[in-house]
Amino acid sequence: MKQLILKPELHKFQTCKEFAKEFELGEDDLILTNEYIFNPYFKELNLPVKTIFQEKFGAGEPTDIMVDAIINEAAKYTFKRIIAIGGGTIIDIAKVLAVTNGESVDKLYDKKNELKKHYELIIIPTTCGTGSEVTNISIINRTRLGVKMGLTSPEMFAEKAVLIPELLKSLPFKVFATSSIDALVHSVESSLSPKATDYSKLFGYKAIEMIITSYQRLVKEGKEILPDLMDTFLTASNFAGIAFETAGCAAVHALSYPLGAKYHVPHGESNYAVFTGVLKNYMEIKQDGEIATMNEFLANLLNCDVKVVYEELENLLNSVLQKKPLHEYGVTEKDAEDFAESVMKTQGRLMANNFVVLDYDRVLKIYKELL
Ligand SMILES: [Fe+2]
Numbered sequence: 001m002k003q004l005i006l007k008p009e010l011h012k013f014q015t016c017k018e019f020a021k022e023f024e025l026g027e028d029d030l031i032l033t034n035e036y037i038f039n040p041y042f043k044e045l046n047l048p049v050k051t052i053f054q055e056k057f058g059a060g061e062p063t064d065i066m067v068d069a070i071i072n073e074a075a076k077y078t079f080k081r082i083i084a085i086g087g088g089t090i091i092d093i094a095k096v097l098a099v100t101n102g103e104s105v106d107k108l109y110d111k112k113n114e115l116k117k118h119y120e121l122i123i124i125p126t127t128c129g130t131g132s133e134v135t136n137i138s139i140i141n142r143t144r145l146g147v148k149m150g151l152t153s154p155e156m157f158a159e160k161a162v163l164i165p166e167l168l169k170s171l172p173f174k175v176f177a178t179s180s181i182d183a184l185v186h187s188v189e190s191s192l193s194p195k196a197t198d199y200s201k202l203f204g205y206k207a208i209e210m211i212i213t214s215y216q217r218l219v220k221e222g223k224e225i226l227p228d229l230m231d232t233f234l235t236a237s238n239f240a241g242i243a244f245e246t247a248g249c250a251a252v253h254a255l256s257y258p259l260g261a262k263y264h265v266p267h268g269e270s271n272y273a274v275f276t277g278v279l280k281n282y283m284e285i286k287q288d289g290e291i292a293t294m295n296e297f298l299a300n301l302l303n304c305d306v307k308v309v310y311e312e313l314e315n316l317l318n319s320v321l322q323k324k325p326l327h328e329y330g331v332t333e334k335d336a337e338d339f340a341e342s343v344m345k346t347q348g349r350l351m352a353n354n355f356v357v358l359d360y361d362r363v364l365k366i367y368k369e370l371l
Contacts (some may be wrong), residue, residue, distance in 0.1 A: 003201035005246045007157035008123070008134055010238070015166045016041040023048050023083075023122070023162075030079040030119075032070070032094050033086050037126055041167060050077045054090055062092050063141045064105040075102045084158075085124045085167070087179075088267075092138040094121060095156040103138060108151065112300035115153040123158040124277040124356045126167045128233035129179025129268055131186055131241020133161035138270045148261070163238060165231035173223065177321040178268030184317075186240035190247035192282070193353040197246065204243035205297060210236035212301045212316070219319045250354045251278045255366065258339040271325055274309045277370045278358075326370045336367035341363050357362050360365045 013019040017041060020042070024029075029049040031038065038051060052073055058066035074097055084094030098121040100108055104336065108115065123133040136156040141148045168176075184207075191204035214229045214236070255278065256270035282291055298313060299306040314323060331339075340363040343351065351358065357364075 001195075001197065002246060003197045003241070003244050003366045006134065006231075007136070007154075008159060008161040010134075010161055010163070012163040012165075012235075013329070014164070016164055017045060019124075019162060019164055020045050020047060025083070026297070028080040029083055030074060030077055030081070031083045031085060032090055032097065033084070034090065035076075037085055037167065040170075046254065049083075050066050050079055054086065054093060060089070061141055062089050062096075062139070063143050065143060067093055067096055067105050067140060071097065071104065079119065081120045081122060083122045083124065085126060087125070087127045087175075088130045089131055090340055091123055091125065091130065091132040092140065094123065094153065095136070095138040098142070098191070099153060099155050105142070106144070109142070111150070112151060112153060115155045117155040121156075121158040122160045122162060124162045124164055124167070125234070127175055127179040127324065128168060128230065128237040129182035129186075131183065131237055133158060133163075134238065134241040135245045161238070163234050168230040168234055169227045173226070174266075174321075174339060176226065176233070178266045178272075180211060180215075180268070181275075181317060181321055182268035183207065183233070183237040183240040185252050185268075185275055186244045187211070187236075188275075188279075188294065189250045189252055189353070190240070190244040192294060192355040193247040193250055194355075195247040195353060196243075196290070200243045200246040202237040204247070207236040207239035207243065209301060210239070212298070215316055215320055219316065248350070248353035250350055251358055251363075254343050254350040255339070255363065257347065258335075258342045259326065259329065259331065262335065262339075263327055263331065269321065272317060272321060273326060273329070274366065274370060275317075276314055277366050279300065279310055280369075281362060281366050282355045283360070285362075289355075291355055321325060326367065330366075331371060333368070333371070336371060337366060339367055340364040 015226040025047045027048050029050045031049050035053045057069040082094050084090050098119050125133045137150045137152045139150050187204040187207035191201050210232050214232050238263040252275050255274040295306050295309045299309045302312040304312040343363050344360050
């Protein structure tokens with residue numbers, strides 16, 4: 001049994017300037033980022049790098065059309081390293097860019113088992129949630145086929161993941177809230193997964209502790225201290241990424257996808273909408289084992305009785321991001337049935353990592369309880 005997958009070498013710098021110096025950024029580098037990230041942090045460094053600004057090729061999540069356009073743009077330049085600086089979209093595109101020799105997204109999916117790395121890949125996250133800098137999956141919306149599909153290959157790991165807390169200092173509060181809750185969900189789900197190991201749990205539980213105690217400080221001391229907490233949130237998000245790369249995510253992610261897809265709810269927010277609902281249902285089925293350890297760990301951090309641990313967790317999370325019942329997003333009883341069916345049909349990869357088996361009736365029950 002695999003104990004821990006940790007492919008990229010990890011680096012951390014307090015500032016972009018220190019990173020640029022240490023990594024000797026120059027003519028052989030292509031930086032894939034957004035202009036609003038590049039201008040305040042890198043422009044004044046006058047680096048002789050090539051740049052591609054993703055937003056010029058479309059907005060929102062990566063689509064086959066956007067990625068193909070960026071592949072064509074990159075083909076105009078000569079470079080040896082790709083440096084991805086951004087959120088989930090940028091990172092997902094860069095992973096694809098590293099394994100293409102100019103081939104389109106469709107061609108890469110066709111030969112997904114023979115992908116070869118063509119460029120060294122360095123990933124720098126600018127949110128504190130995806131953990132995507134240490135994983136090898138890229139999710140592309142294949143609009144030509146009408147499906148959202150993950151492309152995964154051992155060749156798509158970055159050689160180096162770099163954490164630069166400076167980049168997160170001006171993160172909008174809503175992005176911080178949804179991405180950090182996503183990281184918390186990664187750490188809880190991966191620690192409850194049957195694939196969890198002592199090694200993955202070391203990172204998972206530590207991430208939980210870092211996120212919960214930082215939320216508590218935020219509530220107590222006010223939003224002004226958020227920039228000072230970003231280093232901790234970014235590191236915790238990375239720990240959670242390491243934990244789920246080995247142990248996987250599960251039902252919370254599986255149940256959140258249909259909600260995100262139909263009602264365009266941000267990933268971390270749709271996770272939060274179903275998070276404690278899934279945990280409560282795990283507890284109805286099985287009260288001992290890892291969930292008992294988890295609940296005790298959480299109760300200790302939250303300073304509450306283990307019987308009310310999910311309520312207390314929600315109280316704390318609500319002060320960061322208000323939880324909404326599903327009907328407020330527009331979800332109907334009929335949607336609940338469609339969502340449950342879609343989870344059972346398409347989310348097998350995630351549902352295999354559940355703490356206990358959840359069948360169609362249970363998934364439907366969870367959705368209905370959250371309506
Ligand atoms: Fe996630």
